[in-house]
Amino acid sequence: MKRLRKTFANDTWVMPYLRKYKGLLTLVLFLGFMTFFSGGALMFNSGYLISEAARQPTSIIYIYVPVVLARAFGIARPSFRYVERLTSHNWVLKIVSDFRKKLYESVEKKASAIQRSHQTGDILSILADDIEHIENLYLRTVFPMVIGWLLYLFIVIGIGALNWVVGLLMLLLLGVIVVILPLASVATNGTREYRQHQIQHSFYTNLTDEVLGLGDWLISGRYTDFMNLQKKPIKEIAELRRKDHFYQWWRSFFVQFIVLLTTVTLLIWGAYSFTASKSLANWVAAFALAIFPAVSPFLNISQGASEWPVYRRSIERVNQLDQNQVKPVKQTTLTEPFKSLSIDRVSFRYPDGNRDIVKDISMTIHPGEKVALLGPSGTGKSTLLKLLVGDLLPNQGHIMINGKDVAGLQEVRSALFGILDQQPYLFDTTVMNNVRLGNVNASDDDVKQAIAAVGLKALIESLPDQYDTQVQEAGSRFSGGERQRLSLARILLQDAPIIILDEPTVSLDPITEKKLLDEVFNLLHDKTIIWVTHHLAGINHVDQVRFLENGHFDMQGTPQELYRTQPRFRSLYDLDRGKTAESAIE
Structure with a gap:
């Protein structure tokens, strides 16, 4: 009973x-x-x-x-x-x-x-x-x-x-x-x-x-x-x-x-x-x-x-299913271009948990800034991403865009955030339709330009059906790197000011990973990027690095500063790159 x-x-x-x-x-x-x-x-x-x-x-x-x-x-x-x-x-x-x-x-x-x-x-x-x-x-x-x-x-x-x-x-x-x-x-x-x-x-x-x-x-x-x-x-x-x-x-x-x-x-x-x-x-x-x-x-x-x-x-x-979800919040919109993403003393604990996954975190990200979030598995990186986009509400503190709480911006979320994660999903339809999901009002020429920008124009146009090629379920028609590029084209078409990269290269080989990261940061050079990664390949593309451990920032600074002043960062970087010379990151 x-x-x-x-x-x-x-x-x-x-x-x-x-x-x-x-x-x-x-x-x-x-x-x-x-x-x-x-x-x-x-x-x-x-x-x-x-x-x-x-x-x-x-x-x-x-x-x-x-x-x-x-x-x-x-x-x-x-x-x-x-x-x-x-x-x-x-x-x-x-x-x-x-x-x-x-x-x-x-x-x-x-x-x-x-x-x-x-x-x-x-x-x-x-x-x-x-x-x-x-x-x-x-x-x-x-x-x-x-x-x-x-x-x-x-x-x-x-x-x-x-x-x-x-x-x-x-x-x-x-x-x-x-x-x-x-x-x-x-x-x-x-x-x-x-x-x-x-x-x-x-x-x-x-x-x-x-x-x-x-x-x-x-x-x-x-x-x-x-x-x-x-x-x-x-x-x-x-x-x-x-x-x-x-x-x-x-x-x-x-x-x-x-x-x-x-x-x-x-x-x-x-x-x-x-x-x-x-x-x-x-x-x-x-x-x-x-x-x-x-x-x-x-x-x-x-x-x-x-x-x-x-x-x-x-x-x-x-x-x-009703737990851990955002409570109804009065929705609003942004009346001006993106100016800042502010994380103000944010803490979060799941209802069935016995510890804070995120503890009193604060930082401000400005337009065009590139930030890398690093840390071992289970340190709160994924939870922090959920908080950033409004999937979860912090127990304490606020996350704001241009001074407005992100929880109240969910109706315009797709206009603010573009997300490229580990396994971007491609639907069992044409290449054209999959990329157009980034902007359903985009013309065929716009879609083709986005595909060309990510380096897939030659590949797609060499196929019998070209842009009408069926990608098959989960994009199985293409390789892992090609799927990521198609998803990147979708993000280019979306044209959101803030791009979240959730370990997009984790399943790729080192050569493909380097090429993709170079393309991502080159194509999105004018965007604000929050990049979650578990290792340091391509870290020279970012402006600041934040190490998240036990729910708070353990190390933070530019890659160059951390390489000079933090032995732990230097050893991790050298281990990732197979180099020992300090000039490797300079």
Whole structure:
């Protein structure tokens, strides 16, 4: 119960929609209850009808009313079932529609932040499983459990009104099915369901990573190892499902056994209470048969409860999308050209973290200035970039452009920032369309000029389809250096004043890396550049260097100053370049 309250304490995905469609939810539950009530009433009436017909076989007048009621309840049950199914699925589809809209808006608004904080497999798991799980939460857990409990209360109160001792026995016997068994299902089978979901989620993530590196598997001759890695989780899931089916069989058998005890109890009670006369004896079979339609909803309670751990995890995962995101800020625009990017005593800590990733950082970057951010992995470089572009809000301090908070400039963000990162994404369309993404209003001549500027004119025009060449998915038609140049052409067309280079050459060979860096800094000589890198190749292109370590600037200055005054910088530079002479950077 404590975990249940914690799950929904800060929920923004489930509870708001329960309140939004509460009228329709009430109707669904009423129709579900009436479905099983009609089934129970049909069996109750049928038991009485059979007994009365056997006692008065010569005259239909004695059984006319039960015959009519049998027809009425027989029609009512499938009618209520049909309307209940239509209504419940309509209710769920309304909610799922809102879910998907909210999910896509979350991903769209914070695509770059989500890309950095979630693996591709995580996103696939959320899109493929979690929304479906929340949909099933209602269809397979909430509705069956509430309807089952309503029937339980109705039976206990109804029997208890006739005989409180038998009502107490019903409370205990059926309570095993609707209370004890669901708790046992959560403790045993629910753990298996949760484990299965974990394996499946891990399978999504690992398979995505392994497929992206499929070429390396084939080159290294480890095709068999690759296939064995995929078979292992599949076998684990199959084994868990086998245990799940085994448990469900025994759970169903136990429920049937409890129903048998309940039926025997009702028969014994009926034998003592309704045998004083022949007419009263008709009620014995009526009460005994009425319990059977409740078997299905009682079974659904345990099954729904066993699946709750999976649904809880899905609820927690989608709610995590709302964390670490920028709160709504009043938007504004710049009325003058870019003059300064100011970082004023900025600190940031993730909500689930125990330390500041960025600690009291301050710096000012002016138009045309080139800044290199260096530091080991995990020192806060990526977090600082998120803060700079507005993906995250600092816990303390401000980041401002021309004196305006960057969080309020998100609507004009593409006009301020151009980003070239490690794996620039090219879409499965033409070269022309991919480059034109930098400025959708650019003419064909503008696009061609940008492509020529990055040195790809000869290559593109040598292809059969030239600028209409399909780059294929993720740009696989071209090499890594060529993909980076196409992305650079896109940035040239975008013409933003601030360019962020997030380790754009990390996957390139040293010769290609040097050529690309020379081209980038030459073509963007009039732009403000913030370059995140992990080594010092090409460092002579920048005006100042900032070493970020443990969340703050450990070293800062021009490359020449640091080479002369900082032995650590000098050794790193010489190690990167394979040189020892101080004149190497001068």
